[in-house]
Structures are given as C-alpha cells and as structure tokens.
Amino acid sequence: MSTDQTLKGVLFAFAAFAAFSFSDASVKLIEGALSPYEMSFLGALFGVTALPFVMKRGDSVLDMVRTTNRPLWFLRAFAAAFGTIASVTAFTHLSMAEAFALIFLLPSFVTIMSVVFLKEEVGIRRWSAVVIGFVGVLVVLRPGLRELSVGHVGAVFAGLSGAISIVVYRAVGPREKSISLYGAGIIGSLVLCGLLAIPGFQWPSLPHWLMLAGYGLLAALATILLMYATSYAPAALVGPTQYSQMLWAVLFGYLIFGDRIDLPMVIGIILIIGSGLLTLARERVRGVPLPPAVAADPQAGAMATAETDPER
Template sequence: MFKGVLLGFMAFAAFALSDAFVKLLRGSLPPYEAVFFGAMLGLTALPFIKGPGDRWRDVVQAQRQGLWLVRAVASAIGSISAVVAFTALPMAEAFALIFLLPIFVTILSVLVLKEHVGWRRWSAVVAGFIGVLVVLRPGFRVLGIGHLAAILCGLSGAISMIALRLAGPHEKRLTLYGAGMIGSLLFAGLMMLADFRWPGLAQWLFLLGYGLLAALASVLLMLATQRAPANHVAPTQYSQMLWAVLLGYVLFHDALDWPMAIGIAIILGAGLFTFVREDRVTRWWRRARVV
C-alpha cells in the first residue's frame, strides 16, 4: 500500500515536471505541434503497459469502439487545451481551473449516467464554481484564452473519465492508454499540417522532457495502481498543485496573491470532497483497470 501511494506521488510529480517543460516552450511552437511530438514520445510507454496476453492491435482495437473514439477525441482536445493553458497562465492558476475535472464529472454523471447526486456533492459543485470566480475575479482582471483553455481541459478530462467508467471494466489497460496517445497523435498531426515549424535544439530538449516525463508518469501510475487500490492512489493527483506553486515560483517567477490562493484552496477542497463522496457512493474505480 505504501509503495503504491509513493509511486502515485512520483507519477504526479513527473506529470507536473512534464507540464513545466511544455511551459518552457513559451508558445514558440503551435500547441498542437507540441502535443503531436509529446504523443509520439508517449508511445515509448507502450512496452511497459502491455500485459502478457495483450496484442499490439489492442492499442486501437477496443471492445467498445465508440467509447474508444470518445476518449481519443477528448484526450486530444484536453492535451491541446492544457498546452495552451500552461503557456498562457501561471502554473498554479492553470492547475486550479483544470482541477474542476471532478466537479464536471459529477455534473456529467447526472446528465449522462443518470446517477443520483445528493446535496453534499451538489454543494461541492457550487463551492467549486465559487472558487473559480475567486480565482478569475471577472471584472477585476483581464481574462484570456488561457483561462478558457484550462476549463476546456478539465471538461475534456471529465468526458474522458465518464467514458472510462463505461468502458474500463471491459477494456485492457493498453487499449485505454492507446486511445489517448493515438487520438492526440492523429488530431494534432492533422492540425500540424497547416502550420509546421521545425523545432530548434532548445525546443527539442523541452519536447523530450515534456513527452518522456509524461510517459514515465503513466508507467509509474500503472505500477502504483498495481500495488495499491486506485481510490488510494487517485488523491495523490492533488500534490500537483504543490509542484505547480514551487515550479511556477522557481522557474517562471509566478506570483500567487491571496485571493488566488483562497480560490485554489476552495477548488481543491471541493474536488477532494467530491472524490471522497464518489468513493462512498459509486466505487466505480474498483471495476476499472486504470485510474
């Protein structure tokens, strides 16, 4: 159990470092180009994720192909949105808005899965959106494409999570991981054809850090869920916010004022409370193969 949770913390530290590398690009490459090369490098994790009975065609061949396509498209949109968000916003602010994901999952659970949601989880939804208003402070500061991209990333992640709920018990881990990589590769690759810019040496280094660290994080997360229940590993995702504050301050000199810190705390609290209620009410991840 301890090793699994520790591996979870290591996985999300690697994810945060991956996001820092893509932020170091500072918009010098189109976001879809960064996602394309990141997905190419992400394929290096496939040999480690492939199980003994898996076949390579399982990367694209799913039991429920429609849900595979939903995850592929949602992952592509979420990845491109994340790159835009991290390029345009301070890391902590981008993470705070992306962490609306569990709030969106609750809403989609009602709309798509017809689940019953009690007043406690609805209260967390309201609190989460209050936290967003505190972070954004509309009317008191200029809002840009980065804020929209971060919220879109959280929504895309929630759609992917709903598809995982439906497909997880029926699909192999290789298939679930492959949907995200192949979707991002194809979607970003098509967009890249219209405006391709060959990366320079420094950009290649940043892209390598972005893609390989994300692949490493995926492998670590898989190992974590093999050693501890997924519902114990998943909350370690919130450690990304600590890394975001630290990396944002050290690498990018991001400022974190008190209203933003309070808003971030509200969003994280609402998201974590939603997660705890999900564990008590649905326990869906115990039927799924990945977090």
C-alpha cells in the first residue's frame, strides 16, 4: 500500500471522527427537550441514508437481515439500540469530554469480554491496559467527591454496547457481510427505539428537526468516510484516530457549551486514552481482527475499524 494511499485513508479517518463529533454535538444542543428514545429513533431514521454506500456489489436490501448466526445478529441489534440510547443520554447530561472519556473504555470492555466469551488468551500488557483504563475512570468520576448522574451510567453503557458489537463480529468472523452488520444495528435502533419512543413521543420543533438531521446525517456521513478510510489505510493506523474526538469535545465544550475541564479530569482522560492506545497496539501485534467500519450508532462505529474486502 503506497504512502499516498495510506495518508488518504488516515485523513478520511480524521474527517470521519470529526463528523461523529459534530453529530454528538447536535444531540447535546437539543438539551434533553426530546426523550433519548425519540432522538435515537429519529437519528437512526436519518442514518438510513448511508445504506446505498454500505451496500457492495451483489448485495441486496434483504442481506440486512440475512446472517450466518441469527442469535448474534439479534444481540448486535439490541446492543446497537441500547448503545445509541446510552450515548444520547451521556451527551445530554455530561460535558462532551467527560462522555467521550467514559465511552473510550470500550477497548477495556472488549478485552474482558473476549476472555470471558471467546476464550482469548490475554497477556499482562493488555490486562495492564484494562487496569490503567479503570484507574482513569476513577480519576474522572471521583466517586464520593462529586455527584454522579444518569449521564455517567449512559456513557459506560455506550462503551459496553460498542464492545458487544465488536465481540459479536469476532464471534461470527469475516464471513458475515458488512451490510448484515449494518442492518442489525440500524434495524435494532429503528424498532426498539421506535417502540420505546411511542409513549412520550412529541413532534420536534423546526430547530430540533435540524439538530436531529445533523445528528443522523453526520453519523451516516462519518460511517461512509470511515469505510473509505479503511479501504486506503490499515486498521492499525485508522483505529487511533478515533481519539481525535477528544480534541473536538474540548473545543466544542469550551466554545459552545461553556464546559471546563479540571486537572483530575485531564489526568483521567490521559490514562483512559493511553489504555485504549496500548490495547490497539497489542491487538495489532497479535493480529486480532476488528469489525468493518459499519455501525448504526456513532460510538459503536468509533472502534469498528478494519480493512475490508471491497467485494464483501
């Protein structure tokens, strides 16, 4: 792979995670005026626009529901739906930097679940990364010293849901089509979030429609950009670019939302990001596969990066 092609892939990746960050900022701008279920459902509805770009030669719409493992397809659907709700809740109630810091626990969750469910062998370095990540969380949260909210729970569950999606991919293997992975996520979010949204549904105002469109369409654009990124550059180079979202989070927090980051949070963020980078580095050495860059929700997509066969 040429240097120019690799650079193009990395730039696409940075653009993808910038789009994800703008998408998350759109959710935060709604300020909880709509329920997380409704925002997740409408965001997923706009996210359907990415479907033509996710489909490869020979794919059909029915491939969204075809799978080599039906139970794991449903697990991916549930994980995507609840992950989307959790991430919306996190960005509604927390500063963007704090939400991202907790969501970035995703690699640690993947390590733990890979040991428990896939019986992978994990060495001292990857376990050290897990410990570092959870120490970072304690520094960020400072339990007993500050009030915790539903947003903190949402951020942790968003990371956990994204990890489930990755472990599902590792379980089904590369024989599963990208369109099936995307279909599980988008259908799960539309059906489950739609049903949960019915009791408290309220028609969004025009400004809210614009923000919801930004949320869903930018997430769809980010998914497409991430697919282009992984077609040009190795996953080992694309994966770490997700942490550029923290820069956007700090910038948006300062300029738009009036957020401030204190020293303990900075230290915790550094520990969590360092944990994630160490995990990515070890998985690169071990050749552990990551799933294709398709996701119905932005935070699952943030770690779902890998080289894919253009014919898949």
